[in-house]
Amino acid sequence: MTRYQHLADLLTQRIRQGLYQQGERLPSVRSLSQEHGVSISTVQQAYSLLEERRLVLPQPRSGYFVAPQKAEPPAPRLTRPEQRPVEISQWNETLALLEARKDKAVFPFGGGSPDISHPTLKPLWREIGRVASPQRVEAMFGYDELAGNRELREQIARLMLDGGAQVNSEEIIVTPGCHGALSLAVSALCQPGDIVAMESPSYYGTMQMLRGLGLKVIEIPTDSQTGISVEALELALEQWPIKAVLLVPTCNNPLGFTMPLARKRAVLNLAARFDIALIEDDIYGETAWQYPRPATIKSMDEEGRVLLCSSFSKTVAPGLRVGWIAPGRYYDRVLHRKYIATTSSPPATQTAVATFIREGHYHRHLRRIRQHYQRNYDVLSCKVRSLFPCGICVSRPQGGFMMWVELPEEIDLTRYTAQMQQRRLHLAAGHLFSASEKYRNCLRLNFAAPFDEKCENALRNIGEFFHEVMRKG
């Protein structure tokens, strides 16, 4: 990171924390240059960056001021999904979204990949380069323990402590990604025909998995900043024979919220009252922009009722396909399910990841990407505002690299699937995140990659398309 970026980040943080109020004058270029021991031009570059991010406004001859808040678009409101169990469809559209990955010329706004080009990942690549050395062949390429590599499970147990959960390595099962973990959890708990409660909107991949297993989903209204409505969930639990609740309560995908701790506790209490399992998808938890990371629901679970699912797909790299589950009292059932689906996991990648964590590289990497994604958000949200039609809402994530955009109500993206494909506009359309095909005027954008020209052009094309659609009515 260059000096001016560093300075700009510092000022951004101060503004966010309210140290400088809306409309207040910011320190002069000269005084910042002295305070931080950097050149005048470095401070000027930092201020231009903040201007670009619409956080400050220059006033000729009197310096920079904190930009009025109204420049930020509102966050989306509480969602209003269909509140009855629904069968999920849209498999073909999901498949099309996956297929689009193949086309490397398309900018993957609709994808789920983190930025894996970061130099802080180099120690991992080095470690992977070493797994196949002659003395290690037997250990790295024989059959592994069914629960997963012991060393990795020990490191994961430590990571889980960061989220406040005390779990030992014997209570953890390594899985093929977080999706694999969720699939095991659900098939260990549910039968075809059962109902699962979820946030609305919810990640389409998990919904497709539930559907494939023959389950129904009830979508619960969800606030874009505080998460699932506890009241609505309670009502649903009273009304329907719900088998499990499945949540992404920390750095949610797609909305980006982290539930306040009290609400996490309230949901856990509900699960206890109705004596059902709670599946906590923590895949983005460690990408939280705040430090230390927010506590998991699992950290409050004294009954072994929570099955925590996660992976290194968003924090490190999705192609590792290394995830895990801490299934609490359902351990035996989940281990059996793992055997049924895949038997043991590949030892080599697991060992490399374990070393990467043990040597401290993982936490160093996390610190870096946290800042990186936060910065990308500032830039992208600002660009979205300038390139998209007026009247949009934009989510304010607390971690991760996903942005949820609500377009004006009259736009129904399901009507333009073919056109968008033709123009190679790759985005995750909102209705995929709903079993009842709500959110037709919404979309999810990935901002993991730094905002470069290619990205800007792709975003401009999307923006222009929306303008066109609006014009034609």
Next chain:
Amino acid sequence: MTRYQHLADLLTQRIRQGLYQQGERLPSVRSLSQEHGVSISTVQQAYSLLEERRLVLPQPRSGYFVAPQKAEPPAPRLTRPEQRPVEISQWNETLALLEARKDKAVFPFGGGSPDISHPTLKPLWREIGRVASPQRVEAMFGYDELAGNRELREQIARLMLDGGAQVNSEEIIVTPGCHGALSLAVSALCQPGDIVAMESPSYYGTMQMLRGLGLKVIEIPTDSQTGISVEALELALEQWPIKAVLLVPTCNNPLGFTMPLARKRAVLNLAARFDIALIEDDIYGETAWQYPRPATIKSMDEEGRVLLCSSFSKTVAPGLRVGWIAPGRYYDRVLHRKYIATTSSPPATQTAVATFIREGHYHRHLRRIRQHYQRNYDVLSCKVRSLFPCGICVSRPQGGFMMWVELPEEIDLTRYTAQMQQRRLHLAAGHLFSASEKYRNCLRLNFAAPFDEKCENALRNIGEFFHEVMRKG
């Protein structure tokens, strides 16, 4: 391989092919030395080896003779399983067998690993060392195509041609091992409660998977040299609403047979007549000791009725967890099931394996291990005869590295599980291979590793234990 081993192999082959008949005199030491351009002592070493394998008998002053066949123990007869659908149990015992892997002090006679220490695998280890080079990170550690790495699928399509099946890369799905492939096949085809027909005995891992998915198994009598009884299968199909037939028709585990082509065809015809799917587990097919390898049932399938499942677990290394399925007309369903269970596979190992095959190393490796396993069989079967009680039957595999031993009827191994664990005798007990717990006097031995002192000691301990059991009655 040393010269004398090479010569011994050559002579073994000739004897097996019947070029020298039982009791016939073999060429003199001198003439072989001239014919092959090797020293007298090399020929003598070769003959000693053959003597050890009990293939030849020395006659003082007149040379070596082909040993009478009766020195070989008989092969097991047609099996007589319970011929009605049965629910499979024994999960805890299977788990114990898996757990035993952890104890590195125990010789893994009961395990399923091939020999992965072969130098012919070096090019693969080198390739794996290279996957994480900087320019490749995006391709190797991003999300992969759902069906699997394109390049690997192309190489697999070529391998399948060796077994006579013309399948293109678009018809192949990469899976987490062969187990993963079978699990997808079964869950795509069957519902809980359905009945699947299998050989008896059958690999316990697959039976446990079927059980976990809520299915019933009907075990069909099977000949230890020609495979499943077509007549018995026909009767079962007439009598029960069987949903699919699942076979390991080439280099079967545990019996080692390869079904003659005509019987393979007959089974396919039955599947067609009853309009059901045929799941062909070809995991050992490429370890066939004969060259070229036997044709698959898939090679005769014109209706897309056969789902061929396989992996590199037995030919290369199980810890790769790279398998595949060619699901014929069930492609869409199986691909959907893959998404549900795990989504995409890790690209890095797939790419390394693809390169290993493309550059010819895979076929070179196959040539080597074919000889290696065949030689190990000769030694182990001979040692088993000398260390185990009299009156045993030993299977005569046509490939792979598994030997099935039938002990005298009065031994019931299920009564000695705890004792054998205590003595750290690791073997796969016969009843695990039967849903109805038959084969209590049988066991399966792995002969992948070269027969060294450690192996001999372990075998001796097993033999002594059986002798004790017999003495005590």
